[in-house]
Amino acid sequence: MKKRLYYIVYVAMAIISLNSCSIDNYDWPEETLKGRVVDAATGDLVLTDQGSEGIRIRLKELSWKGTAAPENFDFWCMKEGIFQNTKIFKGHYNVRIDGAFIPLLRLNNQGDTIADETKYIDINGVTEVEFQVQPFLKLEWMGQPTVKDGKITASFIVNRGVSPQDFKEKIEPMGNYSDEFLNITDVRLFVSQVPYVGYREWDNRYSVQIDYPGNTFEESLGKPITITSNGSIPAGRTIFIRAAARINYATEGVKRHNYNEALRVDIPSNK
């Protein structure tokens, strides 16, 4: 008799507890946003760093009314200039990207919008976007890197991705324009042991930075630049290298580099 009572109580409690497992307010975020960042002039992907000095994608869920203002939802572009996020809530969004290219959202000195090339889209299912941007610089490898005594020597060319006139036309209305913005301040050869090599992932024992004061780089535009890595990389290692350069202009508070693609270099083993 007593056992049976316990049994009834137990079942009742189980039912009650199950009852409280109601469905959560929201479905899983399961929409996907895929995107590409391409050079408006050439259609090539805009290569970037992978991290906070690379291309930032910022979503703002405009259809969200739960708080006073939607919280920024940021993520970072892959180094190839493509991005994807598969955990996004369905809704209407503003999508903006910032990187080493002419800003899509431009404000003047009073904070008024003078150009807004960001995208306002509904994200539903797999949504694809393509941003056409004007990268500040374009870097290309010249030939294959060579290895000698644990040092890598590589050549590349730096060109402007946007003409100085075009740059000025777009940036000057934002106020406090200076011709110095266009100066190329530094050129680097980043060396790392992982393929995600860049400003947030470089081995400072081997990477090289060359600074150019004022506009002294100007005459080297379009000409091969050859850099040899620092130190001595132990034999047998697999190394990834990238060249990068940047101009004296910050987008969203950060002076970002433009890159060429990461190359794998195998340091021959001693045997």
Place this chain on the structure above:
Amino acid sequence: MNMKINYFLYIILLIGGISIACSDYLDVPPKNLITDDVVFQNSASTLTYLSRMYSQMPFEDFKYSPARQFFDDWLVTPGTNEGSSIGRDAGAAMTSEGWARNGAYWTRAFELLRDANRLLEALPKYKNNFSEIEYNYFVGEGYFTRAMVFYALAKRYGGVPLITSVLNYPEKPVSELEVPRSSEEETWNQVLSDFDLAIQNLPTQSSQKGTANKYVALSFKSEAMLYAGSVARYNKITGFGEKTNVRVIGFDPNTASEASIKYFKEAYNAAMEVVKSGKYSLYKKKWAPNDKEAQYQNMVDMFFDEESPENILIKEYSYPDLTHGYDSYNIPRQLMGGNGYSAGNCPTLDFVELFDGIEKNPDGTIKVLNDQGKYLLFDNVTDIFKNAEPRLKANVILPGEIFKGEVIEIRRGVYTGDTSNGISPLRVVNGGSPDYSISGPENYNQVDAYTSKGDFSQKQLFLSRDGSNHEVVTLPNGTQMNAGGKSGPFTADRTGAVTGFTIRKWLNPNTPQSLVLEARSEQHFILMRLAEVILNLAEATSELTLAGQPTPDGSDDQIIISQVISQIRERAGADPLKATDILSGEKGLQLIRKERRKELGFENKILWDIRRWRTQHSDPLNGTTQQDGAYYRGLYPFYSSQTDKYFFDAGIEESRMRFRFMEQDYYFMIPSDQVSKSPVIDQQPGR
């Protein structure tokens, strides 16, 4: 009968109950709440209110560290991040308040702001409870508090909500109480006007030690205005809040230089008024001309003498009521106290090299090699610093110096190799050439002399693993010697002098080892002293001259700068100014800045200086900059057993702490929950 009495009683009770409820003599103030009438009934009760406010003041003392922010008792490392030292527990640049266990200052600030506003609003109602002197004093304290809070906020966040009255909730709905961030310029102007009202109302003497007076307010005003002027002048990042379109960080580039001149003039005038008052003087009680020992002792004592005429505002501590643990965390390893902490704060060679009286190379680095590229040999470990500026010794415990009557033994290792051709630099791997770059060996246990490679057919370098595991060397005279010193540095733990130095400033030389414990130290912290005020004066003068402005009172800028630097250097025992030293222009400004770094290191001032100068991310630092990630250097003493002499190896410090700081980090993020729950509070632009 009984029944009748009962009825009767009920009726009486009923009538009684009704009649009592009609009267209000039970409507007394609740005993568990203290009302304004009680708080502001007289001077003594109002001081109680004030003392609560002071306990929340944003004072950057022994309970503050850049990484952990305010009101944190644990592991305090004042010199890290400013470049004066590295700390075991602060191995990266402060770029956020993420480590602050007490949360971002943003939230805390508004609590104290409310207390200050309440004081300012209540006082006029109770004016008759105070004499005029008392009344003005309390009004002054209210404005002083507000100025300090807005100043602490402005240097962290830029523009903030300027809440200058008590926000009454729930009397008013939340929607009417939302205050957006003002522009950075408006915020600095609020700091300025609150300091000015404090100065107007405060008396010339503090009512008690540790509280404000007119000159305290003037001194902090000069510091704050120097900050505002520097930001207006050197800041390059600005932007608008998304919700309000207000310029929440930075100045309008069109008016920034005008604003910077205004603030530098305010800084100048405030500092000059403190100087002219004659109330304060540089501490020189034990100082004697040409006596380095006296000058050194004088600079040690000034931090412990509560009656120092240089002190403008101090924060007192007293066991057991209010204590800190500075000694416990920063004591040299060999004098470690019972809690097992030590050397939390190790000065960098970069800091040490700022000082005079050290043999240096043309590039300003310390000279440790002779012209043939071999180590200089010293008879005693202390010889390399024997002529060093007394101020350096008061800041830093150098190898072999005496502290608490004991020789502080700082030795990285023992070298047993042949010395007939001199000793070549140690940082060599596999017989290559010496590599002192970042790609060179990190730790001395990787170099050839230790691993018996390259030129070394046998092990000739001996090191200690940690404080209790030593390699022991038998010296030519038969005695035995531990490889590492009692205070390190060690190969595998960082409880020793990881840079080859440990800190002396603020360490109490009179605390017995048994009391070197957490929450047991009670020396006071000097929040403001005259040396800073006169350095503020010199810097404001220099900035005004650079901007093509005369000094506000027409004084000669060169004379002011030269007097300030001369006085500071004379007291410090540093080299006097030479006739060839340039005091004007950019060079003069750099000279003042350098003097500041030497004088005010470890006082929670320099980090804010390099931030307001906007040089933290971009200043060259050992071949790189903090925005790319930079390292500091150490100086490692070795004993050569063959010669019975010491030599020193200078290079990037062994723990390879990388400091990385981006330009946008000059402004802290606003806590994101505060941004998302408010329709008006903006995040930093671009973040």
